[in-house]
Amino acid sequence: MHGRNGRRWLPLSVAAALLALFAMVAVACGDDDDDGGGDQTPAATKPAGQTPAATQPSGGGDTITIKKGDKIKVGISTTLTTDNAQLGIPIRDGALLAIKQKGTIKDFEIEGIAEDDLCSGPGSVTAAQKLLSEDVVAVQGAMCSSGTVAALDTYAQENVLVISGSSTGVQVTDPPKANFLRTAWNDATQGAEMAKYACTTLAKKNAVLVNDQSVYGKGLMDVFKEAYTGAGCTVASEEAVTVGEKDFSPVVTKIKGENPDIVVFGGFIAEGAVLVRQLRDASVTADFMGADGIADAKFIEQAGGAAEGAYVSRGPTPAESTAYDKFAGEYEAEYGEKAGQFSEHAYDAMNVILAAIEASATVDADGNLVIDRQALIDAAHDVKLPDGASGPIEFNADGDRVIAAGTVNRIDQVKDGALERIQ
Amino acid sequence: MEQWIQLFIDGTTIGGVYAVIALGYTMVYGVLRMINFAHGELFMMGAFAGFYTLDAYQQHSGLNDSLPVFTIASAIVAGMITAVVLAVVMERIAYRPLRHAPRLAPLISAIGVSIFLRNVMLRVTNAEAQVYPRVFPRGAIEWGDVSVSYIRIFLLVLSVFFLVLLWLFIERTKMGMSIRAVAEDRDTAALMGVNVDRTIVMTFVVGAALAGAAGAVYGMFVTTATAGMGFIPGIKAFTAAVLGGIGSVPGAMAGGYFLGITESLSTKFIGAQYKDVVAFVLLVLVLIFRPWGIFGKREDKRA
Amino acid sequence: MMQRFEATRALTRALDNANARARAAFDAIPLIRWILPLALGVVGALSPQWFDTRPTYALMVLITYLLLRTSTNVFGLAVLAAMLVYLPMEMDRFERGILFDIALYTMLGIGLNIVVGYAGLLDLGYVAFFASGAYIFALVVAPEAGGGWDIGASFWLMIPAAMALAAALGVALGLPVLRLRGDYLAIVTLGFGEIIRLMLNNRDDITNGPRGVYLIPKAHFFDKELTGPYELYFLVLAGVFIAAFAAERIRDSRVGRAWEAIREDEDAASAMGVNTTFYKLLAFAIGAAIGGGGGVIYAAKQTAIFPRDFDLDVSINVLALVIIGGMGNVRGVVLGAMLLIGLPEVLRDFSIEFAFIDLANIGADYRLVIFGAALVAIMVLRPEGLLPSRRRAAEFEQAEMLESELAT
């Protein structure tokens, strides 16, 4: 190395002083250590000035103890920045609504902590680490399937219960994870139902599939294709659009050349709305079909009229559902905006979490709340919400939802600028 | 055959957008030897300005229906002004202090500006796509299976118009001459009495005006504005600028159209998911055989 | 018209002045360089009720900055090393996660620094090598993608193997484009980075496409399973030290001089007998190997990787941290990674609450806005980077001198 000057003692002394300072702080912070396993020392030795709210229950791998007067923390991993935030923010708000309505469990207040997971693998892992460092009891999320797949390992290390309301990818529960459940519908269910509906009910025999090259979109279209061709229909071509792009003219032109009976899209609102609009502008008259990724008023709004007549699959839903309307009304009253496409699933997921906490938490002799992590996960598996906002909720061994008797895969059609259920 | 023609027209449209954005890249590069990574965000801000203007007309007057020519024009002007103001502030705060800094410092500064603008708009819009009111009459000129919507024609014509306008500006005006002089050799230009600072600002202004206008028109074309919409056109336009020979104005134009058309045709050729691969492979191939770009000046350093 | 210009002119003049004053204050009073970070660090570390951010992180950045700034001797590095090993023991999971990312990006930064800082080749597609390392490893060991070798041995085998393959890729990509001038090289490398990502996305017969490669088994160190960022952190740390050691030694040798000569004047270098093609490729290969090694560790930590993990942002981040730290030296890379990778994460917690000011969510909501502004501010205040190498600082002085000469 070059350029050494004569002031050799300065760095030494500075370093030594800082080392001393740092050692002091480090000792003081020592009990923040979260892998201590059952280290239950009170937080009295925290550095002066730390707010009481910041004191943590000392979480081990097995049980969580929440001291009397503290809050039960529940995490929400969703996307708060990037263009995907238009899906992520309503998810957060749906989950927070459940917390707000619940208020307390055994006289302990509940606090929801939302972290930005960027709808990506690395982002979701970071959010998971953040939430774990906050000692959350359980987590609603991650938002995107890729994020959930990547982050589940991190959560599993602490045996934390995770319930996602929006990760629909097949691979999320294949193979199943012990600590994971979801209120979102597995694409395997939905894709096959969509295919059946398109091929049999609508009798559209020739389809073009478009995916947005995401885990969700590509996965869904793969399932669709298998079921669709299996039912005797043909896929004319498979196309892809790039997320973030706004001009899909070449793809539209190509679709027009294929002259399909139906265009099926796997992806989210932003691309779906643009695609359907540009299809109609190019006077492609084939039917348009999408799934829960676009089942939202924003899709219709952003498509600017072109969405009229489009079919939207929304997963198995009971024939009559007042629960959703109730939820939607409460959501709008709370936030002044309409609920988003996964809001009700996130709301249900959070309600399952809260119900599981209620079922498994015990209050010890000192008035602290004790939650056994494994008991919490087991309790969550057993939770049944017959009137969930997204339909009756019950889980199978894989952590996927059981399709309740008497429900069919809900298909909506856009009529007069609104989604109307037709199946 | 008709499909090929349609794809060609599709490609020309987006290519025109690339070309107009690419001009900003190439001009700034010409005078400052700097890649202005925030240029795509100016395009995005132009789209938002256009949206807010049209939306205001929609909310508060019937002008969108009765006088669409006026509202469309004012949306474009709003896009230009917004982008220009931002570009001037940006140049002053983030780039001018770095004019003599190590070569890559302004690059990072530009990336900072880009992240800043994108996230500010995310906050402002709550990450929701803003939907343009439909001001353009729907409909298209049809020729067999080829259909060219009015807005597409407008976009095509406007991009050519801007390109010609810029060409005239660069070639025929005194300011254009200064820009060329500064691009050629800044110190000599300064000695010849060119006000270098003002010329550089002017370059940003012109580039930003084009990007802002392109943003507003593109917004009308795709009828949405989102905070992230500047990124992909930005990268593509940058690619187009390099493809044409960065620093060369006709090169940027040609590069833009070339890239747009190739992308579009490759959708049919190879598949839509490979269109970006094709774009970049093409770039690599062109630069391997013509390292100075299609229209770039061959710089024989070994003289 | 002119009057309207007057207003903007006054505004811009005010901006210029403010800018100049900030620069002058920063440069002229050496104390500010010390007091400012010191004060910020101490406040950040001790006063969470005002500026609620991560105390341990603030402290770590501070100590590192001071150590790197002041000492080039063995003692300073020993303190640094001790701190890097000891501090994470005191950290919570989140901070450890950040620390892992910082260490990983430091490693990538060291690799890219060889290409950009030493040899002067602007590479905007560095992510290609990172991705190839990660995918090579993942495809071999993950059963989901048809791999599934025994992980126990293969992780340690795969690191050198992936490094070698990444290096080969570096040569393969470098060979056709090396005669390109700086900025053309930048865009072509950017193109390569995108091509690699798009191919990972599109060739789902090989890479499982957008669904990614998941269920990547965990690595073992003898009998210990390397479960998370904490365990793997030490592996990355070892990687950082090895890479840093190698990079510095190469820089101070005949090879490093050849790179530097190429960076300064390629033609003159070849006239002195330096085989410029070979040395540029060598820089690409070594940089790529380090990136590939980083990719393997990343995949092992992440347990699931997706093409989207390897987009342009990664390349830009690595390049930005190299430049912000001060190009051409390893110390700068360390500091750059701490700020660039650590800051956006730590800002999640940032809030200001004292007296009547209550901006509790400012960090969560505006962290990327703050981050973007911070990038600009750092560059404007320290264009040569925070810890420039001697030579970079010299280049900047030269430019400044030229400017003042022209001004008079």
Place this chain on the structure above:
Amino acid sequence: MPPLLSVRNVTRRFEGLTALNDVSMEVEPRTIAGVIGPNGAGKTTLFNVLTGFYRPTSGEVWFEGRRIDRLPLHGIAAAGISRTFQNIRLFANMTAIENVLVGQHIHLKTNFATAIVRPPSVTREERSAVKTAVELLRFAGLTRRENELARNLAYGEQRRLEIARALAVRPRLLLLDEPTAGMNPGEAAGMIKLIRALRDDMLMTIVLIEHSMRVVMGVCERITVLDHGEKISEGRPEEVQQDRRVIEAYLGTGQIITDGRA
């Protein structure tokens, strides 16, 4: 004795412009040869052909009985030819000694692996390289300027450093492109002394391009005169000086034959 360097009918064209037209010349070992000519005569183009920067459009260049006009740039140095540049091209942000160390590149063996491991042989090699570099700097008159950044050196010093760097290649032929350009008479005299010493003490063969007739006449043994890419005269200084075509060529451009700077 066979000529050390032989240029055989070299022509070089640039898109329509013929910079060199059928130029031939020979340089005997241990002589100082000069190439002169008015601006644009093709002097630097000739140098660039000799050093591999340009390939000749036709014709050949032979050095020590070996054809070199197809060698890659760095191969020319390995073959034993080294050069300086008209507009000084030092590694500006490297120190004087580092510049000279780069010049020794082809004579050192350290590769990236041994650089990392740094066995004793590398340390030894580095130490002797530094010693050689210091000696070369001393020879070039740059004592105690070793650790100065090249760009901080005075103009004359930079020219000397460029020569020291070129010598570090250990060439058998040294090409100097306007070594006294921009120098005051005092500095130029020093440079002439240095050039003589190169030949006398280091037994070097030198070809130099000069604008200044005074320098060329004072130091060169043989002179080749180019004009518009063609060789118009060749011979000993006094012969060339008398050549009517040379006088015309210089008069034609308005440059004065006896004074150097145009």
